[in-house]
Amino acid sequence: MEKVICCIPARLNSSRFPRKILAKVYGKTLLEIVWQQARSVSLFDQVIIAVDSEEVFEIATKFGAEVIMTPENLQSGTERIAHLVKNDMIDGNIFVNWQADEPLVSEKMIETLLSETSGEDVWTLMRSLDAKDLNNSNVVKVVCDNKMRALYFSRRTIPFKRNLKSAEGLFMHIGLYAYSANFLRSIDFKRPCFLAEEESLEQLRFLYDGFRIGMRHVEAKTYGIDTRDDLERVRLLIPMPLGSNNGE
Numbered sequence: 001m002e003k004v005i006c007c008i009p010a011r012l013n014s015s016r017f018p019r020k021i022l023a024k025v026y027g028k029t030l031l032e033i034v035w036q037q038a039r040s041v042s043l044f045d046q047v048i049i050a051v052d053s054e055e056v057f058e059i060a061t062k063f064g065a066e067v068i069m070t071p072e073n074l075q076s077g078t079e080r081i082a083h084l085v086k087n088d089m090i091d092g093n094i095f096v097n098w099q100a101d102e103p104l105v106s107e108k109m110i111e112t113l114l115s116e117t118s119g120e121d122v123w124t125l126m127r128s129l130d131a132k133d134l135n136n137s138n139v140v141k142v143v144c145d146n147k148m149r150a151l152y153f154s155r156r157t158i159p160f161k162r163n164l165k166s167a168e169g170l171f172m173h174i175g176l177y178a179y180s181a182n183f184l185r186s187i188d189f190k191r192p193c194f195l196a197e198e199e200s201l202e203q204l205r206f207l208y209d210g211f212r213i214g215m216r217h218v219e220a221k222t223y224g225i226d227t228r229d230d231l232e233r234v235r236l237l238i239p240m241p242l243g244s245n246n247g248e
Helices: 030-039 054-062 077-086 107-113 181-186 194-199 203-208 228-237
Strands: 004-010 046-051 066-069 094-097 122-128 141-144 150-154 171-180 213-217
Touching: 004 030, 004 077, 030 046, 030 054, 046 054, 046 077, 054 066, 077 094, 077 171, 077 181, 094 181, 107 122, 107 171, 107 213, 122 203, 141 171, 150 203, 150 213, 171 181, 194 203, 203 213
Parallel strands: 004 046, 004 094, 046 066, 122 213
Antiparallel strands: 094 171, 122 171, 141 150
16 A cells, blocks of 8 residues: 655745744644644655754654754755655655645645546646636646646746636646655756746746646635735634644
8 A cells, every 4th residue: 555644844944934834823833733734634644844943843843743854955845855755764655745834735635636646746736716816926827738737837827818807717726745756756956947947836847857747626725824914814714723722
């Protein structure tokens, strides 16, 4: 049977919201809330937090997590997880990348993500695009082939629509990933990739290098936390974790 490992990349310093993973909600850090939610998912055989600072290592260890230190200079969650796999620090068949700033991911979304893990190298989610996000460059758009494999991702609206008031038939990417062990051992982050650099989208490197990305459609909305305002907007949507209180 396949061993599924959930890995939570936990980078301490982020440019728009410094130390956001340690922000408190219900008296607990955002990191602990995400970890507790991941621990409740029955499909995971193991949940690991990959950190880049001694401070976060100590905090996560204190609330009971399995924690592994990774180099600070790694540029993405994918690269952090690949580092663990390539150096035989974790062992499994499928690795789920659950970002520490994504507290609204549900078990149902994980079930959809992992509903079929053959035929591709990477699996991720999409949902219908809202019209208000047609020109929002922070919302990543995706187009697929007839096998529900990604053809391209962009911060621009794709495909081109003459009537930009309608988002019918368009999709946005949700940044929850699962990877095969072979993909993580094979991907080369040191090789330049013009597309990934220009769009600032790491998944374009995957496509450029010939890896297949399977897209899974969901209706649920989830919101990442990139700023303090984002945290305030989603605070009331975050499920109250066990053993918490109503404090901040």
